[in-house]
Amino acid sequence: MSPVHEGAVFTSLRTQLQEAAEAFADGPDALEGILLGIVDDVDRAVREPLEIFPVCHHSPASAIAMARRLREKQPKVVYLELCEDMAPLLTELRNCRLPVAAQAFASEVDGFPPAWTPLSVVAPITEASAEYQAIAYALDTPDVELVLVDRSSDHVFQWQAQEERSTPTDGPDSPAVPEEAALHGGAVGLEIGDLRPRFADLEEHLLRHGRVRHWSEWWHQYVEVPLGDADHESYRQVMLLIGSLFRRLAPGNPRRVRVDEDRERHMWTRMRAHLASSGVDPADCLYVCGAFHAVSQVAEFGVRGTDTFEIPPPSASTWQYGLIPSSHAAIEAQFGLAAGSVSIAATEWAKNLSRARVRPYRLQGQAGTKKPSKAPKTVASAAPAPQQEPSDRLSGFLRRPPELDPLDRSELLGWSVEIVRAARRNGYLASTADAIAVFETSILLAGMRDRSKPTPYDFQDAAVTCIEKDVVPGRRDVRRLVEIMMGGDRVGQVGYDSLPPLARDVHDRLAPLNLRLQRRGVERALLDIASRPELERCSDVLWMLRYLMPQGAVRLIMGERRLGERPIQESWDVRLGTHQRALIELGYEGVSIEQVLEQRLRRAAYGPRSTAATVLEAVEDATLYLRSRRLADELGTRALEVLAAERSADGAPEVLRRIRRLLGYYRTSESVLPAWIEAFVKTGYAHYCTLLPKAFTDEEATVGQVAAMLGFLCSMESMALSLGCDRTQLELAVAQSHPEEPSKTALLWAAQVQLGNLSRSDLRTRCDQLLGDPLAVPTYPRYLSGFLHALEPAPQLADFVVEAVSNAFARLPDPVLLPWLPSLISTLRSGGAELAPLLVREAGRIFPGRLAALDAWVPPWQSQAEAPRTPSRPEGGATLLAAHPTACEAVSALLGCEGPWATAASAPRSAALVDRHPDTAVALGALLTDR
Template sequence: MSGTHEGTFEALRAQLQQAAATFADGPDALEGILLGIVDDVDRAVREPLEIFPVCHHSPASAIAMARRLRQKQPKVVYLELCEDMAPLLTELRNCRLPVALQAFASEIDGFPPEWAPLSVVAPITEASAEYQAIAYALDTPGVELVLVDRSSDHVFQWDQRGRHPDDPAEPTEADTPPAEEEAALHGDAVGVEIGDLRPRFAELEEHLLRHGRVRHWSEWWHQYVELPLGDSDHDTYRQAMLLIGSLFRRLAPGDPHRVRVDEDRERYMWTRMREHLAATGTDPADCLYVCGAFHAASRVEEFGAHGTDTFEISPRTATTWQHGLIPSSHAAIEAQFGLAAGSVSIASTVWAKNVKRTRVEPYRLVGQAGAKKPKKAKKTADPVPAAPPSDKLTGFLQQPPALDRLDEAELLGWSVEIVRAARRNGYLASTADAIAVFETSILLAGIRDRTRPTPYDFQDAAVTCIEKDTVPGRRDVRRLVEIMMGGDRVGQVGYDALPPLARDVHDRLASLDLKLQQRGVQRALLDIAAQPELGHCSDVLWMLRYLLPQGAARPIMGERRLGERPIQESWDVALGTHQRALIELGYEGVSIEQVLEQRLRRAAFGPQATAASVLEAVEDATLYLRSRRLADELGTRALEVLSAERNVDGAPEVLRRVRRLLAYYRTSRPVLPPWIESFAKTGYAHYCTLLPTAFTDDDATVRHVAAMLGFLFSMESLALSLGCDRTQLELAVAQSHPQDPSKTALLWAAQVQLGHLSRADLRAKCDDLLGNPLVLPAYPRYLSGFVHALEPVPGLTDFVVEAVSHAFGRLPDPVLLPWLPTLITTLRSGGAELAPLLIREAGRIFPGRLAALDEWVPPWRAQPEPDAERSAGPAGSSRGCTLLVAHPATCDAVASLLGCDGPWEPADPGPPGAALAGRHPDTAVALEVLLTGA
């Protein structure tokens, strides 16, 4: 074979050898590189299994692929794409391009846990050679499509340095960041593409950009590769692409890891192809191998249909991979693969122009979403026999660049359209600006040695002439040009290609009469009282709000609380915009209920779970799933976590959630669940044990200690009924000796609640603090403690109002004024729910009008009537006597209880019973209070 075409590239070798000797002043490494490039091209051209080198999202590659497929009509197409993604290809008919093939794994086995979840995507656009190959193979009878690249599992197996091997090593070239929403369609997935043709040698790229007078790599490729190869024949295209791939490969820096990954991929693909050829007996001449130009010029020993079989493919890990299609966009592809903003959109526009100019009939999947009705198929011509390879590189490299004449109509249309778009976006653009853009585009093209302005020249001219120094709207001129050139086309996965979970969501929300696959926000109104069947839609929307990113389902009116039933709700729904997130939910289960249950279990049984987070999971299970079984199971888990905790950081959240759950269970169930009774009992003992330490621990704030006391006092009746001993709480309070003023005030409040300290004693303590000049600066901290004490002891609200009033009246301004911001921030951050108590109590105590303030006496300053005077005074005696006379039977009963069994004696001048009332004035007064309630 080699002898027949031994002199195919001899002329080119001689010229390159002479050039190397001239520029390098003698044979050296340069000659080896140049001649090695020719050898790579020669080797690939002579391979009996035809290699078709491509560049990802290249219109020239797509046109050449469509032309070659119609000429050769191969029976087998080998495609450089992850082999485990093959079942997804038939689903492309149900999608609107661009979309991405995705392999996803949430539960991994064999990889570091911090890598989870694993995701690999391979985007597909219409202006790509791989789509032409896929459409040809799927719609042509008798043609087999075989994916030969490493599996998704091997993508991560070979990533031993913690860096994804397909990530670009060099910085991205995007001039302006794409829209965040569209750029995030791929998430954090690893991108796999065909034909990563970009120099890995930074100095080479810089040299090409400088001498090509372009700003970034995408512009250089468009000007010096896309345009020249757009009209070239098959041999010229193939040899030129092989030359570029070999050049970039030989000039790549010697990164051992990356070189090994590249070579292993090539060994993997050639091994798979030879396995298929041996299994099917297919003639290599009837096959076509579509791969990136970088891998087409390979030098591994496994290269070719007759290469060695020394490469052993490692087995896959035990990780379970899920596969599906997710929407993609031009901006997402540019962001993931480091392309210039707008380059994929421009490539799409160039593709449409090339199809129209060359009249090449591209392949398109039958039934493709968004496609026109297919034309009647023409009679397929017989395949063209393979011709011996000939040297097309010499002529291609020696010919001068084609000077395309200026298409004034096209450039004028661009100029008018960009001015119109700029005016719609707030720019003060006019006809003069359109003329300026037109002339500046021609000027820039001339400066850059081209007669016809490219879209990039036009973009620079538009920015220069229209944008000036400000951007009045959301979009700048550069973004407007990208939209005008084709915009950021966003793909869509059709209903039939969605996973079962996503289809189930669409079916269950069908009653809303919304176009759920349409991008953008749609408003849904749910009158559940009038249409009870919409309650199921409400359940789905609340679960989607919990599971999907913010904005996918957002409630405008209505809320979901324990024990409440919705009446009316209003939602903003954007499932079409967040289609990728909905599809990835389908990888976790077959229904959203199953996924939600799995996530709640994962949160409750995870290593970072706390008692508060598990109680939150219990509440969510009750709210969204209405599952008693799951709630009881998670509640038992909350009990286990609480028993193992040794800090009180989550005490406020535990208190808030357990109160809410307890109130819900008391109103919705005849008996409390066993787990919450055990939680109250265990929590009572647990917090009693930790209370003395928390009072003295600097890490435990006053809010945490107040929450502990709130749990103990609010759960006390339930805990005591379950067998707890109140002595444990009393001992815990007695053993607490805080040093912090705020915690000291909190301890006093606890002692008042337990009855160990009277209000008079507490008032005396506060007066002593105000009278001590050494303690006076710390008095505001005592007040902060009293404010937090309203959580466990709400009955002290009137006393806190009294203490604050005393502080405002007696504290000097240097102490009071700096403390006021602290009080306000304390109430806003840690006591927002306590402020209404103080405000309501203050409104009850203080006068409502300013005029009444001068005569107003605070209740705590009003002198009550002494008990002796009230009991022994003549008025009290006379009232008691009258009452006894009116109710003699009651008087006899009370006298019997008091042990007074004597007969009635008349009293002069008082009525009967007066003598008894005189002998027992206290009893008379008590009886009066009992009967009158006053």
């Protein structure tokens, strides 16, 4: 390039802007500095020996200009503004269907706050983007090198302020987003060319005077359309002008300015280092970056810039890389674009290709794209265009009135007919008259907004006005139907060869099901494991995926998996194609789903918030899904440690349910119980005996939690005593308990009955006293709630609970019972819904089964009260013992008595024995009589 003295190119433009600043600003002050500074930025960028190509993200005009410039210049090196550590992913794009996103993912971090995890960075790539054109050119053209020069994914988070990541983006109060819009999850988005005003007043001014609703419509109307047919120099200078304007009018946020400048220093430092090491001529290179960064003011700018910037070292975090599916809706949601704008840009890209007759670059073998009619020209077959001196194209471009794009009546008419057809398919009562109305209204709106040709946004407003009346009959409104008609939400897909090893392993292991796992939508899997035992391995994979992946990815229709049972038949709805991103991110955590599941279980068991219940759940899952005795024993030992450290009864119900299931499983499947199970029962018995008195008086401990503690102590008592525990612990704990709450008081009475410290007659007397006391009647439902929970430690009291409820209904008058009944029902439902079936079953056993038998029916507790059982006298006991000599011999041995019991002549000796032990004789007589 021939030398040109500074300022010679844009002298005329500087003079015009200086005169305008003096005329409009009453003096050459701030406005003149801004306008002349913009020209200086453009002049500096176009003079740089290393050609700078400014772009805007997902802009068809940028993509068209990029494809045209690459064929003209044919650079040997392409520097691209993209994370430098994502370079190995770009070769995998040919195995995917666009749009997709390059992702860097880190679940194990070092040097970042734990609240940030997992760290995720995505860079979406669409076909109608300048970056894809540069990537396709560099990868498919021989002897062309592609160099990514932007900061690494690790530096993205190093340079990001902590307060920006401290607020979670995916919380329970976050607004729901469509499934396609959530393909990127909570990742930090990277876009090449973030070109949008950072000054809110400026954006509002542009939208108001441009008569548009949002930024995407303004950009389409005033930048995309004019630059669609512009030559390279005009496009380049206009983009530099816009970038400089937005940069100079941006608010002075020191943190954001520092991050932008550090990125620019990083990129120019990397480019100069590559130029020095490779020896390539800067004139044979092309630097593709956002227009905002193309007019940088840092000292490192340009090939002659300073080398004072030191790139900080990355952290010790472990990063994983891969491609994930993306979509137009996901890009719009992540970068704050208007709904449908990316789809409209894709349609505009297709129209510009045919209108400008530009042959785009596409990766060879790229899925989802049409094959070019001719192969792209290589560097050897075509000579690069000579370097030309920069010229002032801005003056003419800014003075030239906008070219009026004539109305394409056939295109608009086709849109109108198509939207009516789509509306009728979705339940709208649209007709030909509506198509005519949409056509005319589109032209009217365009005229009101000073446009000669309706844009897709004008057509969308017209369709909503003319077709959508007051209700939406189907799932989609008219605005969404227009977006679908303009191109729809195109969803990308990652090919099998580009999937991580874990995802490929899942596809291979599910191959016997003959499902199209890459297909979006639902695939129904029917597993007849009884006739095809080999499908049990597929069942194992599906159960693990159901545990690991988001809800809906793998949904169980029929079947169940329980400890100690084998599956027979199962039915599943599989949507791995729709949830491909989640499956790929599992591949970042391990090489197999078994490894990932084991890591998740360990994380749950050893986490800072783990409880005995959560650790027992991990033990159960390890046995259920992995069938790993080694992992179950290790997590069981961890559960023992966590239980010993707990100081409340919060997790007692869940601990009781899970330890019962595990204990039943090991008793039926193995000959010897695991050591950790025995230690858990022994430790739990002593632990809950210690906590029981405090739990009875603690206001925060619910009656269900205290009942679960008693249930553990009573149901595990025989095993705990065999392991060396002392029953006196439980007796002392019950004796030291003094609750004040009615439900806990009833629970304590039931525990005393269970231990033999309180008889049923005494308990019945206490209940009668409560019903006879008018002051205690309102609290009687709470006593019944305690009795209902008492069925957990003492299920044999079910008949007494039925008796207590029946007595209340029988004795209370209607004026007291009717207001009291809703409280009873709500208390029993909220307090012991899981124990109600046991109560109902017992009531069905006691009450008559037919209505005719109800009149003559006498409750068993009343018959027992009318005819109380008389205790056996010593003489009756002696006769009974003499009639059963074998039992007498056994009883005498237990009591330490010597001598045979073979004949009736031994009655005197039996009488003596009964005299010594009258209570035992009565109990034994009652037992033998029942038999």
